[in-house]
Amino acid sequence: MTAPQVEIQLIAAIVAAACAxxxxxxxxxxxxxxxxAISHAMLLGIVVGFFLTQDLNSPLLIxxxxxxxxxxxxxxxxxxxxxxxxxxxAIGLVFPALFSIGVILISRYAGSVHLDTDVVLLGxxxxxxxxxxxxxGWNIGPKGLYAGGVILLINAALITLFxxxxxxxTFDPGLAAALGFSPVAIHxxxxxxxxxxxxxxxxxxxxxxxxxxxxxxxxxxxxLTDDLARMLFLSVGLGVAAALSGYWLAYLLDASIAxxxxxxxxxxxxxxxxxxxxxxxxxxxRRRVRQRWEFAQRMLAIHLLHHERQPGGxxxxxxxxxxxxxxxxxxxxxxxxxxxxxxxxxxxQNGRLELTDRGRLLAQESLLA
Amino acid sequence: MALPDLALxxxxxxxxxxxxxxxxxxxxxxxYAVLRxxxxxxxAISHAALPGIAxAFLLTRSKESALLLAGAVAAGWFGALLVSAITRTTRVKLxxxxxxxxxxxxxxxxxxxxxxxxxPDASQAGLDRFLFGQAASLLRxxxxxxxxGTLAVLLAVLLLWKEFKLLxxxxxxxxxxxxxxxxxxxxxxxxIVLAIVVGLQxxxxxxxxxxxxxxxxxxxxWTDRxxLMVLLSALFGVMAxxxxxxxxxxxxxxxxxxxxxxxxxxxxxxxxxxxPNRGLVWNWARSRAxxxxxxxxxxxxxxxxxxxxxxxxxxxxPSAVLRASGWSPEQVEHVLHDLESTGYVRQVGADRWAIxxxxxxxxxxxxxxxxxxxxxxxLTGSGGEVTGEGQP
Numbered sequence: 068m069t070a071p072q073v074e075i076q077l078i079a080a081i082v083a084a085a086c087a088x089x090x091x092x093x094x095x096x097x098x099x100x101x102x103x104a105i106s107h108a109m110l111l112g113i114v115v116g117f118f119l120t121q122d123l124n125s126p127l128l129i130x131x132x133x134x135x136x137x138x139x140x141x142x143x144x145x146x147x148x149x150x151x152x153x154x155x156x157a158i159g160l161v162f163p164a165l166f167s168i169g170v171i172l173i174s175r176y177a178g179s180v181h182l183d184t185d186v187v188l189l190g191x192x193x194x195x196x197x198x199x200x201x202x203x204g205w206n207i208g209p210k211g212l213y214a215g216g217v218i219l220l221i222n223a224a225l226i227t228l229f230x231x232x233x234x235x236x237t238f239d240p241g242l243a244a245a246l247g248f249s250p251v252a253i254h255x256x257x258x259x260x261x262x263x264x265x266x267x268x269x270x271x272x273x274x275x276x277x278x279x280x281x282x283x284x285x286x287x288x289x290x291l292t293d294d295l296a297r298m299l300f301l302s303v304g305l306g307v308a309a310a311l312s313g314y315w316l317a318y319l320l321d322a323s324i325a326x327x328x329x330x331x332x333x334x335x336x337x338x339x340x341x342x343x344x345x346x347x348x349x350x351x352x353r354r355r356v357r358q359r360w361e362f363a364q365r366m367l368a369i370h371l372l373h374h375e376r377q378p379g380g381x382x383x384x385x386x387x388x389x390x391x392x393x394x395x396x397x398x399x400x401x402x403x404x405x406x407x408x409x410x411x412x413x414x415x416q417n418g419r420l421e422l423t424d425r426g427r428l429l430a431q432e433s434l435l436a
Numbered sequence: 437m438a439l440p441d442l443a444l445x446x447x448x449x450x451x452x453x454x455x456x457x458x459x460x461x462x463x464x465x466x467x468y469a470v471l472r473x474x475x476x477x478x479x480a481i482s483h484a485a486l487p488g489i490a491x492a493f494l495l496t497r498s499k500e501s502a503l504l505l506a507g508a509v510a511a512g513w514f515g516a517l518l519v520s521a522i523t524r525t526t527r528v529k530l531x532x533x534x535x536x537x538x539x540x541x542x543x544x545x546x547x548x549x550x551x552x553x554x555x556p557d558a559s560q561a562g563l564d565r566f567l568f569g570q571a572a573s574l575l576r577x578x579x580x581x582x583x584x585g586t587l588a589v590l591l592a593v594l595l596l597w598k599e600f601k602l603l604x605x606x607x608x609x610x611x612x613x614x615x616x617x618x619x620x621x622x623x624x625x626x627x628i629v630l631a632i633v634v635g636l637q638x639x640x641x642x643x644x645x646x647x648x649x650x651x652x653x654x655x656x657x658w659t660d661r662x663x664l665m666v667l668l669s670a671l672f673g674v675m676a677x678x679x680x681x682x683x684x685x686x687x688x689x690x691x692x693x694x695x696x697x698x699x700x701x702x703x704x705x706x707x708x709x710x711x712p713n714r715g716l717v718w719n720w721a722r723s724r725a726x727x728x729x730x731x732x733x734x735x736x737x738x739x740x741x742x743x744x745x746x747x748x749x750x751x752x753x754p755s756a757v758l759r760a761s762g763w764s765p766e767q768v769e770h771v772l773h774d775l776e777s778t779g780y781v782r783q784v785g786a787d788r789w790a791i792x793x794x795x796x797x798x799x800x801x802x803x804x805x806x807x808x809x810x811x812x813x814x815l816t817g818s819g820g821e822v823t824g825e826g827q828p
Contacts, residue, residue, distance in 0.1 A: 094528070099535040100476055107642075149716060151708055155475040156653050163646030164701035167694030170568060174689050275642070276546075279539035286532050316547070323550040329543020336536060340526060348525060 071196040072314075074209050078195050079310035079328060081215035082268045086280035087306035088222045089260045091299050094285040095237050099278075100155070101140055101258065104162035106265040106277045108139040110169035113269065118176070129266050136262025137255065139165060192271045192314075192324040211271050218267035222260055226299070229256070234295055272325040280306060283332035287339035290346045305335050363403040366393060368412055368430035371422045386418040447572065448685060454574045454582055455681030455696070456674045458635035458647065461586040463673025464593055465631040466652035467666045468624055471604045476534050477516065477625070478648035482632045483538035484515025486545025486641045489566055490552060499562060501578045505585075505633050512629040515541050542641070569640035569693035571681040578637055585634040589627050593666070600624065601662055638681060640693040647673065650700040657711035676700035731763070731771045733802065736780055739791035740799040749796070752788025 093099045112135025116128030139161060146157040195211040226233065236243040236253045244250050261281070268277040288301035313328030320327070341348050370393060374380035382388060389400040404420065407413045412426035422430065469475055488511025489504045496503055515537045522533040549563055565573050593600065602610040603620050611617050632644050639647055655669035680696030709717050738758060743749055755768050772789055775781035780795035791799075 094532045097529050097531050100531045103479075103535050103538070146708075149708065151657060151714055151716075152653050153470075153473055153475070155473055156470050156649050159475040159479065159645060159649035160653055160701065160704055163643050163650070163697045167643060167646075167697040167701070170691055170694040171698070174691050276539060276543050278535055279543050282532055282535045283540060286528050286536055289528060289532075290526055320547065320551050321554050322547045326543040326546030326550065329540050330547055333536070333540030333544065336540070340522070346526060351525070 074196045074212065075192055075324070076311055076314050078209065078211040078215055078271055079192060079314055079324065080307045081212065081219050082271050083280050083284070083306035083310035083328065083332075084303045085215055085219040085222055085264050086268055086277055087284045087302035088219075088226055088299060089257060089264055090281035090285035090306075091288065091295075091302045092226075092233060092237060092257055093261065093281055094289055095295075095298075096257070098257070099282050100158050101143060102261050102265070102281050103278045104143060104158045105136040105139050105258065105262050106269075106274050106281075107162040108165035108169075109136050109262065109265050109269060110274050111135055111165045111172075113266070113274075114169045114172045118172075129263075132266040132269075133259065133262045135165070136265060137258055140255070140258040140262075195271055214267050215271070218264055222264060225256075225260060229253075233257075237295075272328060276325045276329045279329035279332045280309070283329070283336045284309060287336040290339045290343040305339075306332070309335050360403065360406060363395070363399070364407045364410070364412060365429065365433045367403055367407055367420075368422060368426045369433060371413065371420055372427060372430040372434075375422060384420050386415065386420060448682065450574050450576055450579055451571045451681050451685050452678050454579045454638055455571060455677035457579065457582045457586045457677075458638050459651065459673030459675065459677030460670050461582075461589045461631040461634045461673075462644075462647040463651040463655075463670040464666055465589055465627050466648040466650075466673070467655065467662070467669045468600060468604055469628055469648050470652040470656065471662075472624075474628075475649045475653075476531075476645065477519070478628055478632055479645035480519055480534045480538040480541075481512040481516050481629055482636070482641045482644035483545075484541035485509075485512040485633060485636060486566065487511050487541055487548055488514075489563060489636075490545055490548030493552060493563060494548065501575070501637065502581045504563075504566075505581060505636070508633045508636055509629055511541065512632060513626065516625050516629065545641075565640070566636055567640050567642060568691045569636070569638045569643070569696075571638050571692040572685045574637060582634045582637075585630045589630050589634075592623060592627055596620070596623065604662070635677075638677070638692055639696055640691075643693040643697045646697045646700065647677070650697070650704050651676065654700070654704040654707040657707040657714045672700065672703050676703060728771070728774070731767065732775055735768075735771050735775060736791065736795055736799055737802075739781065739789065740796055743791050743796065749790055749793065750784065752784035752790045754787045755789065756787075758789065 090099075090102075093102050109132050112132035113128065115135075116125070116131035119131070120128050122128065142161045143154070143157045146152055146161060147154045152160065192211075196209045198210045199206050200208055200210050200213055232243070232248050232253060235246070236248055236250060240250055243253070264281075265274070265277045268280065272280065284304075284306035285298070285302045287305050288298045291301055292298050309332035310328050312334075313331040314324055316322075316331060317324040317327035339347070342350075344350060367389070370389075371384060374383035377383075383392065386400070386404065389395055389404075390397055393400070395403065404413065404415060407426070408415060410425075411423055412429060414421050414423060466478070469478055485508035488507035488509070490507075491511070492504050492507025493499070495507075519530070519533045519537050522528050522536070523530050528536075552563065562573070599610070599615055599620055602613070602615065603617065603624065607617055610620070628648065632648065635644050635647055651669045651672035652665070654672050655665045658668055659665050676696055676699040680699045681692055683699075684690040684692040684695040707715070709715055712718055735758065739753070742753055743751070755765065755772060758772070759765065759768050772781060775795070776783060780792055780798055781789055782792050784790045
């Protein structure tokens with residue numbers, strides 16, 4: 068690997084980690100679509116900031132763009148509060164309008180200067196290593212690395228500091244409010260972090276794809292654990308994995324790095340969806356199959372218990388009888404009996420079934436339950 | 437270019453027609469999406485369409501718009517299907533599922549687009565126009581494809597009018613009646629996909645969702661009837677689509693999608709402010725009028741009490757005395773002048789105010805209505821009791 072390659076991967080990983088932290092809370096608090104709106108609307112802030120400062124890395128621009136993000140959240144809420152439109156429609160009305168103004172400004176006035184729609188929207192990580200920080204003649208690394216690092220640190224610090232408050236406000240907003248944690252402050256605090264992260268991420272991954280890095284790793288982690296702290300670490304880990312694998316996918320296809328990162332984030336979510344140990348599709352399917360056999364064995368035990376002391380119940384205890392009485396086909400019945408035998412629930416002699424003590428206990432338990 | 441020329445210009449006619457179709461189909465479908473609180477499903481579907489377009493191009497190497505749009509339909513459909521599968525089989529909520537699908541599909545679309553750009557044989561596939569739309573690139577064939585899509589949407593709405601109405605307002609009742617709700621939902625989603633795909637070339641994947649939400653949200657402000665809302669929404673969509681597309685093809689470096697979205701956002705803003713009954717301006721005027729009435733009633737009662745205290749209608753009172761808690765001197769003056777013009781109050785000297793006989797009669801009837809349990813009189817009367825605290 069060449070030095071720029073290492074640097075690109077480092078930047079990608081740091082940006083992904085920075086996005087994953089607030090992302091976990093966005094997913095849990097059902098606010099992901101506001102983050103989508105923020106990262107779209109951010110474009111307007113960046114464009115206006117760029118016209119004013121002529122420098123994509125100016126702190127003023129970052130501040131302006133972050134404020135635009137907050138403004139978006141505020142506008143959505145104001146619109147929703149009028150009672151004239153619902154929240155989903157409010158989101159769908161606000162961000163396209165702000166985003167459109169941004170795009171029009173870019174294409175009308177920024178044609179000659181260095182700011183083009185694609186860069187802001189789609190990002191270009193491949194150029195990140197060329198933009199260096201030079202202090203007193205010393206070249207100390209790419210700017211993107213420092214920008215991403217600072218934002219990652221801010222996010223990690225704020226979340227550690229307010230972990231308890233965020234946790235409570237996320238899982239029991241009522242109690243949190245009663246204890247005096249202002250829901251409004253927490254809401255807008257989170258929106259602020261989200262905006263700041265989106266601003267920091269836009270020039271490496273672009274405004275739209277930050278959404279993928281906010282949501283996909285966190286949603287995947289949400290399927291893997293029930294513990295908030297673990298979910299945060301997992302989100303970061305999965306985000307970094309998406310960033311690194313995305314880089315190599317882009318390298319292989321010679322395609323957009325940001326797009327590949329989003330794609331891999333989606334693939335990782337897909338894997339979690341299918342193979343999560345408890346909540347995955349495969350686990351659920353296996354659980355259903357297991358339950359089916361378990362249920363059949365209980366049925367068998369109950370059937371035998373019912374007939375074992377009954378006068379004239381003898382024919383009911385025959386293997387042959389099962390497919391008439393319980394409407395099982397021959398193969399299924401044989402399999403259930405052999406499973407039950409294996410567990411020591413029944414014994415079989417010349418096609419006659421008899422419950423063991425354990426089987427009797429299971430049947431009685433099942434009837435009581 | 438003079439206006440008569442505009443009507444004859446071939447490109448412009450094509451553009452305008454395409455934009456009208458776009459507004460028509462998304463306006464109609466948007467009504468249902470907005471009422472069903474599925475406004476943002478359109479966002480996910482339109483972003484999801486991007487990889488479909490790119491894949492269709494990669495597989496067929498053709499720029500034929502019918503083919504590309506077929507790819508968009510397939511991918512949009514698949515995206516919508518995944519959203520519903522995710523929300524049904526996991527605990528991930530709808531918002532996350534929508535955000536996930538839209539960003540991941542869009543990302544994948546970008547991968548494919550950049551991949552295509554670097555292919556030697558396909559120097560410029562011109563797929564970029566699907567990002568923000570390019571009305572000027574519309575051909576007559578494209579418009580024909582769009583017309584077929586729009587027609588399908590309109591036909592479905594007409595044929596399933598009652599069913600969709602039930603689905604929107606009372607899905608449980610629809611189920612009880614034996615309608616196949618699941619099937620209807622699938623048809624509705626297919627209509628959203630179609631409407632979005634119709635507009636993709638003009639508005640682009642990023643902003644197409646606004647065309648589903650905005651005309652319907654604007655139309656909702658003007659009426660409570662579904663039929664009227666559908667018509668109005670279609671009208672707003674057509675207006676926005678046409679004016680936006682024409683503006684952008686007449687102006688250099690004015691991307692179509694954002695222009696159309698700004699026009700439609702303007703329509704929404706106007707509707708939110710001015711629509712009768714629901715509009716913010718009307719609301720504000722109404723509550724202002726009500727506040728004024730409450731103040732006037734309170735003032736009248738205060739003057740009546742003073743007149744009874746003094747046993748005469750001739751005794752005037754300075755406005756400073758009449759100032760109830762929380763009222764500014766200007767408000768008191770304003771209320772007094774209002775009452776004077778209706779004849780309930782008269783001025784008996786410089787800054788001296790007294791109630792007239794008509795005013796006393798008005799207070800008495802109000803008090804009687806109050807005793808008789810007239811709710812509206814009682815409600816306005818309650819405001820007066822608060823102001824009564826300011827009496828000397």
